[in-house]
Amino acid sequence: MNSESPREACGLFGVYGIPDAAGLIYQGLFALQHRGQEGAGMVVSDGQKVRSQKALGLVSEVFAMTDLAELPGHLGIGHVRYSTTGSSRPQNVQPLVAECIDGIWAIAHNGNLTNARSLRQMYQEAGAIFQTSTDSEVLTHLLADPMYRARPRRVSRALNELKGSFAFLLMTKNCVMAARDPLGFKPLCIGRKGDGVVFASETCALAQIGAEYVRDVAPGELVVADETGLHSSLFSEPVPGKCSQCVFELVYFARPDSMIFGESVHAARCALGRRLAGEHPIQADVIVPVPDSGNSAALGFSQQSGIPMNYGFIRNHYVGRTFIMPEASKRSGSVDMKLAVVPDVVKGKRVVIVDDSIIRGNTSKRRVAWLRKAGALEVHLRIASPPAMHPCFFGIDFPTKEELIASQRNVEAIRDYLGADSLGYISLEGLLSPFRSKVDYCTACFSGDYPVDISRVQGKQALEDYSPMLNLDGAVKTSK
């Protein structure tokens, strides 16, 4: 993946019915760190008291062992954040905690609520005070709203008011809930560890704590784990043929050792690489993956083409995933530190770079130049997703349409800009070819075929002007 590429939103992890929930959540969030590096937090309950800790930073920076000892309990939820709505500041770090008249609610969200602004405005006009500039906070107001609080199936009714993409973990002092939006944009799965229940954005986090994968939370489903067991209900009836799981999760975001939407991420990427080799064959000496997310597709390309794969790029693991830093200045400042060329692998060779996507094009251009400087005879680019021409409004922090190189140029013009000898993208049909279902995916950033109306969708900073007083520094630490 290019460091210029779209960024992920967040990772969720929750447990119910397991001693030392905080220790498990720490491990689970650690496994999900690739999904967000701006902030981390957890809320834990022993059935009586709810305690939370959260701050800007990596999981390992936010939590010390002494902090975990101060978070006793057998249930809890955790979150790693990359901001797609609301800026990077302490108040926006999740889980959000709200004290309603009937007790504490904590929520952790992955996605983008496309009607958050109108809901926020409605509550603010009625006198409500918001503490953050995130879209997620509107759910706490819906849960506290007497209109919903007094009715049965309160959480389902509140979730039904939300539009856009979401996977939510919710918590009270004695139960944990998990929900996915009716179109299923975001991944969320259920696992078992002993008698306890685990929820996670990706199965790699289940494996991290030795939990067994049970199934995905279904689109439109609310799952509740409490002392009476595990309960499932639909807050929204599924619409046949209307499922929009984010295909970019499989192309790039998820860890290759995860299962996402019932598919092995590594196997899917290998299959994409094989398909890409069939669609865009090339005579060359070596396949060079862009680590890490290009590795599996490069392996597939090598298997299909018979061209050996070798590690022509080495990643510096001590530089953060630059794509995940929200500000362009941070990205451009650290991009050249992330990868280095191994000259022996490419010198005097015809090289094929295999990557998962090209977004702006500036990073790919730089890498092509590096290989030429290191002595490559030819540099060819093969991309395991179609040209990205349209922004995402569903919780992935894409650049604007104008910044997407494929929205401004055709493939030949992109090749020319990048300075490559050839350029081949997998087709849209090829992108869906490895998956059991060819219709249950959102492909809008490639096809422009948005699964929901986007005409009134706001950008990442849309809620900032609603909360100008929140520019405070420092960690948020609460104990209830």
Ligand code: SF4
């Ligand atoms: S537009 Fe692209 S990145 Fe956004 S949800 Fe759809 S497939 Fe995923």
